[in-house]
Amino acid sequence: MAETNQIIEVKAAVRRFSTPEMGVITALDGVSLSVQSNEFITLLGPSGCGKTTFLRCISGFEELDEGQIFIDGVSMKGIPAHKRPVNTVFQNYALFPHLSISNNVGYSLDIRGVSKKERNQRVADVLDMVDLTGMERRMPHQLSGGQQQRVALARAIINRPKLLLLDEPLSALDHNLRQAMRLELKNLQHRLGISFIFVTHDQDEALTMSDRIVVLNGGHIQQIGVPTEIYDHPVNRFVAEFIGESNIFKGTVCSTENGFLEIEMDNGIRMKAINQGLSVGQSAELMIRPEHLQLVTDISRPDLPQISGILKQVVFVGVDYHLIVHLNDKTALKVIVRDSERQAVNNLQLGKKITFSYSLKTPHIITSGLQ
Amino acid sequence: MQKGNAGKRILNLYGGLFFLFIYLPIALIFIYSFNSNPTNMMVWRNFTLDWYRKILGFSVLTRDAIYVESTDQLIAAVKTSLTIAMITTAFSTLMGTATAIAINRFRFRLKKFYQMLMFVPMIMPDIVLGIALLIFYVGFGIKLGALSIIIGHCTFLISYVFIVVSTRLAGMDKRLEEASADLGANEWVTFRRVVLPLIMPGVVGGALLAFIISMDDLVITLFIAGVDSQTLPLYIYGMLRRGIKPEINAIASLMLIFSLVVASLGIYFRSKQSK
Amino acid sequence: MTQSLVTRQRIQLVSLLGPVTIFLGIFFAIPLGIMLVYSFLEPGLYGGVEWNFYHLNFGRILGWADGEIEDFDLVYILIFLKSIRLALTTVICSLIVCYPAAYWISRLSNKWKSFFIFLITLPFFVSLVVRLFAWMLILRPTGFINWILKSLFNETYFMIYSEPAVLIGMVYIFVPFMFMPLYASIEKLDQSLIEASYDLGASRLQTFLRVIFPMTLPGVIGGSIIVFIPSVGNFVVPSLLGGAKVMMIGNMVYQQFLYARNWPFGSALAMMIMASVLGLLVIYVSMVTRGTPGSETLQG
Numbered sequence: 001m002a003e004t005n006q007i008i009e010v011k012a013a014v015r016r017f018s019t020p021e022m023g024v025i026t027a028l029d030g031v032s033l034s035v036q037s038n039e040f041i042t043l044l045g046p047s048g049c050g051k052t053t054f055l056r057c058i059s060g061f062e063e064l065d066e067g068q069i070f071i072d073g074v075s076m077k078g079i080p081a082h083k084r085p086v087n088t089v090f091q092n093y094a095l096f097p098h099l100s101i102s103n104n105v106g107y108s109l110d111i112r113g114v115s116k117k118e119r120n121q122r123v124a125d126v127l128d129m130v131d132l133t134g135m136e137r138r139m140p141h142q143l144s145g146g147q148q149q150r151v152a153l154a155r156a157i158i159n160r161p162k163l164l165l166l167d168e169p170l171s172a173l174d175h176n177l178r179q180a181m182r183l184e185l186k187n188l189q190h191r192l193g194i195s196f197i198f199v200t201h202d203q204d205e206a207l208t209m210s211d212r213i214v215v216l217n218g219g220h221i222q223q224i225g226v227p228t229e230i231y232d233h234p235v236n237r238f239v240a241e242f243i244g245e246s247n248i249f250k251g252t253v254c255s256t257e258n259g260f261l262e263i264e265m266d267n268g269i270r271m272k273a274i275n276q277g278l279s280v281g282q283s284a285e286l287m288i289r290p291e292h293l294q295l296v297t298d299i300s301r302p303d304l305p306q307i308s309g310i311l312k313q314v315v316f317v318g319v320d321y322h323l324i325v326h327l328n329d330k331t332a333l334k335v336i337v338r339d340s341e342r343q344a345v346n347n348l349q350l351g352k353k354i355t356f357s358y359s360l361k362t363p364h365i366i367t368s369g370l371q
Numbered sequence: 372m373q374k375g376n377a378g379k380r381i382l383n384l385y386g387g388l389f390f391l392f393i394y395l396p397i398a399l400i401f402i403y404s405f406n407s408n409p410t411n412m413m414v415w416r417n418f419t420l421d422w423y424r425k426i427l428g429f430s431v432l433t434r435d436a437i438y439v440e441s442t443d444q445l446i447a448a449v450k451t452s453l454t455i456a457m458i459t460t461a462f463s464t465l466m467g468t469a470t471a472i473a474i475n476r477f478r479f480r481l482k483k484f485y486q487m488l489m490f491v492p493m494i495m496p497d498i499v500l501g502i503a504l505l506i507f508y509v510g511f512g513i514k515l516g517a518l519s520i521i522i523g524h525c526t527f528l529i530s531y532v533f534i535v536v537s538t539r540l541a542g543m544d545k546r547l548e549e550a551s552a553d554l555g556a557n558e559w560v561t562f563r564r565v566v567l568p569l570i571m572p573g574v575v576g577g578a579l580l581a582f583i584i585s586m587d588d589l590v591i592t593l594f595i596a597g598v599d600s601q602t603l604p605l606y607i608y609g610m611l612r613r614g615i616k617p618e619i620n621a622i623a624s625l626m627l628i629f630s631l632v633v634a635s636l637g638i639y640f641r642s643k644q645s646k
Numbered sequence: 647m648t649q650s651l652v653t654r655q656r657i658q659l660v661s662l663l664g665p666v667t668i669f670l671g672i673f674f675a676i677p678l679g680i681m682l683v684y685s686f687l688e689p690g691l692y693g694g695v696e697w698n699f700y701h702l703n704f705g706r707i708l709g710w711a712d713g714e715i716e717d718f719d720l721v722y723i724l725i726f727l728k729s730i731r732l733a734l735t736t737v738i739c740s741l742i743v744c745y746p747a748a749y750w751i752s753r754l755s756n757k758w759k760s761f762f763i764f765l766i767t768l769p770f771f772v773s774l775v776v777r778l779f780a781w782m783l784i785l786r787p788t789g790f791i792n793w794i795l796k797s798l799f800n801e802t803y804f805m806i807y808s809e810p811a812v813l814i815g816m817v818y819i820f821v822p823f824m825f826m827p828l829y830a831s832i833e834k835l836d837q838s839l840i841e842a843s844y845d846l847g848a849s850r851l852q853t854f855l856r857v858i859f860p861m862t863l864p865g866v867i868g869g870s871i872i873v874f875i876p877s878v879g880n881f882v883v884p885s886l887l888g889g890a891k892v893m894m895i896g897n898m899v900y901q902q903f904l905y906a907r908n909w910p911f912g913s914a915l916a917m918m919i920m921a922s923v924l925g926l927l928v929i930y931v932s933m934v935t936r937g938t939p940g941s942e943t944l945q946g
Binding site for chain 3: 386392397472473477492496502593619
């Protein structure tokens with residue numbers, strides 16, 4: 001493991017808060033992570049999971065109670081925020097209202113007394129990178145939200161830090177702008193070769209933009225992996241439910257053969273999946289994504305396993321149909337059917353039996369993990 | 372609501388009367404400062420600027436305005452008041468601002484205590500504070516004079532500045548200071564480049580407030596001035612106790628105008644909001 | 647040298663609060679403490695103090711001049727109660743004067759609002775002596791009102807150096823004090839609540855008593871406290887507009903300190919003023935905390 005490749009290493013970080021209402025809260029409970037250079041890594045989790053706290057501990061606005069943070073091999077213990085080699089893009093941008101765009105962006109250079117000529121050049125360069133050429137003289141309040149966000153970005157990257165922290169920078173933007181900015185950020189990261197630690201609660205963002213995703217909940221890391229890994233093979237129920245839609249059933253393994261297994265759910269339904277090392281009698285949870293269930297039509301493959309239930313609801317959402325099917329009257333099965341199968345969907349009747357098939361590769365077995 | 376209209380007119384009338392009540396006395400002083408009648412101030416004789424001339428040290432034009440006391444005392448009192456006010460303002464603005472920053476940007480256990488400490492001097496009746504200071508000075512052998520007055524004024528003016536600056540600080544985004552640190556500025560640079568510019572209207576407003584209150588203070592100053600020093604309010608109070616002289620109008624008018632101008636500036640700065 | 651974040655903050659905090667603490671500790675806390683002590687000391691023959699416990703300062707206030715029952719004289723208590731009465735009257739009068747004005751301004755458009763508020767706040771910054779001088783001019787036998795009366799009716803009326811004159815002076819001085827908190831409360835009034843009251847059939851008086859006034863109570867109380875406190879110990883207004891006829895406890899304190907030179911007794915009188923202020927605040931705080939569940943949020 002080459003030391004030079006690791007930009008930041010966090011070891012067993014613990015951060016506690018004491019609040020008057022609820023006593024001591026552990027915001028981070030033994031979090032360990034290492035980020036490589038030129039990597040786009042996303043911290044994903046619901047509000048209160050500790051991701052913002054984690055970011056603030058790295059940037060130096062909060063101190064760890066236990067554990068260590070190394071940036072480029074150097075321990076950050078006792079080093080105040082303004083001396084750390086990281087920069088942050090704040091959620092509300094935190095642009096200095098009394099300074100022009102040029103003075104905002106060039107702030108870190110002005111503090112260090114960089115020569116006027118060099119400073120102006122670098123400001124112009126970085127504004128060009130974020131498509132804001134010529135805006136030097138404007139004041140923050142004269143800019144739109146999207147423009148302000150890019151100024152915040154420019155201000156943070158002008159120093160070419162090895163690591164950039166972004167705290168939900170897109171959350172204040174409207175939907176279309178958000179989509180556009182996602183791509184821009186990703187491109188920027190590639191161009192600059194800087195590592196990005198990106199915090200968000202939006203799983204779409206995480207899946208689209210990241211090289212790796214760190215899923216956090218309750219101060220613990222639930223899973224670290226590339227997006228496809230997180231999506232296809234969540235290690236526990238939380239991750240499975242937090243990312244994408246899922247159907248999760250509890251059951252017991254009733255037979256294993258040829259590398260496949262069959263699970264009997266608590267609701268009596270049996271499903272088959274690839275055996276991931278379980279034996280008969282073990283209890284496990286099976287997850288299958290709604291889009292992996294195929295509507296059985298005349299031309300379906302008969303060799304695929306099937307599952308049936310009563311159709312309860314069909315909702316059209318433009319791109320897909322969302323179906324709710326009741327199995328054994330107790331459990332609900334969510335199914336997503338593409339618009340391309342509109343014909344078949346139109347022939348469905350509510351309250352009647354409906355059957356789906358699925359490929360054996362698609363169900364994922366969750367052996368209990370940390371919650 | 373038909374009741375509305377009659378009610379509205381009455382309310383408007385009341386508003387007019389209210390402002391009349393407040394400003395008529397002040398206006399009277401101003402108007403009658405131009406009356407040349409030296410014996411009965413309310414009976415109008417001639418328009419004259421003589422009273423102003425006399426108190427400012429010029430010679431008079433009409434025969435009426437000859438019975439005026441020496442202006443040296445007056446000018447000395449003005450000088451003393453101004454000096455005291457300026458030093459008091461400087462000191463209390465510094466302290467008040469420092470305290471405001473401490474309370475608004477730091478987390479610490481004694482915070483509530485300090486908030487109360489700032490609050491107490493303002494609710495204390497001035498007479499109590501005045502005599503307490505008098506006892507203190509005499510008891511410790513501190514000479515009564517300009518310095519004792521300055522110290523006395525500061526004890527409660529720090530609180531005034533504190534409140535004005537606090538309000539301003541509270542309205543300021545804390546993240547801006549974090550952003551500054553993130554970009555490499557230490558606390559002092561952050562204060563100089565980010566915090567101070569943004570709270571400056573509050574600081575200036577607080578300073579002007581302190582200045583004018585110091586200039587106008589009577590009760591506390593009365594107790595701790597001693598025999599040698601005299602401030603303008605003290606001078607006027609003494610004159611009023613001895614008997615009303617016509618030139619008091621002119622002096623009072625000038626004080627009035629001065630106070631109103633400075634106060635207007637103070638209020639202007641205090642209400643300046645950042646977008 | 648690496649210091650932790652906490653140490654760094656601590657150093658900054660101390661340098662920010664240190665000077666103020668020392669200054670106020672020496673020049674605020676200690677003087678008040680000494681005054682408290684003085685009120686229990688014996689006055690010396692020629693104006694100083696004797697350092698022995700002397701209960702008769704307060705005794706004198708309560709009525710016993712020399713500890714002899716025959717010399718029981720309630721003069722000081724009476725003056726004290728009169729001062730409180732005058733202060734309360736001042737509060738009520740300024741409330742009555744300010745309330746309609748505040749209401750009127752709150753119904754104006756924003757531009758006019760700021761203008762009039764500015765106008766009302768302005769006199770606060772004119773010196774006490776100047777503002778009281780104005781009323782001396784108005785109320786004197788040769789003053790403005792009498793000049794009008796004389797011109798119109800050939801009558802003069804002696805109105806200065808009386809309690810009503812002092813009251814007018816006090817109200818005039820304290821109107822800006824009462825106005826601001828009152829206005830803040832009135833401004834927050836939800837107009838729709840008033841309309842709802844009319845809609846449900848209440849008369850204007852009923853609406854005022856049942857909806858408007860109760861909802862502005864915090865402002866009323868706040869303003870009352872801010873007016874009461876300086877009113878109780880006031881001596882400038884009585885001395886200029888009351889002459890020798892109106893004596894308040896503030897005047898007594900002034901006399902004891904600058905004329906009679908009986909500082910312990912003066913301190914004791916001042917303590918009475920403090921006691922009334924503290925008593926009021928205690929009542930206020932207990933009223934406030936009875937309403938809310940007593941939760942105070944600690945600001946981080």
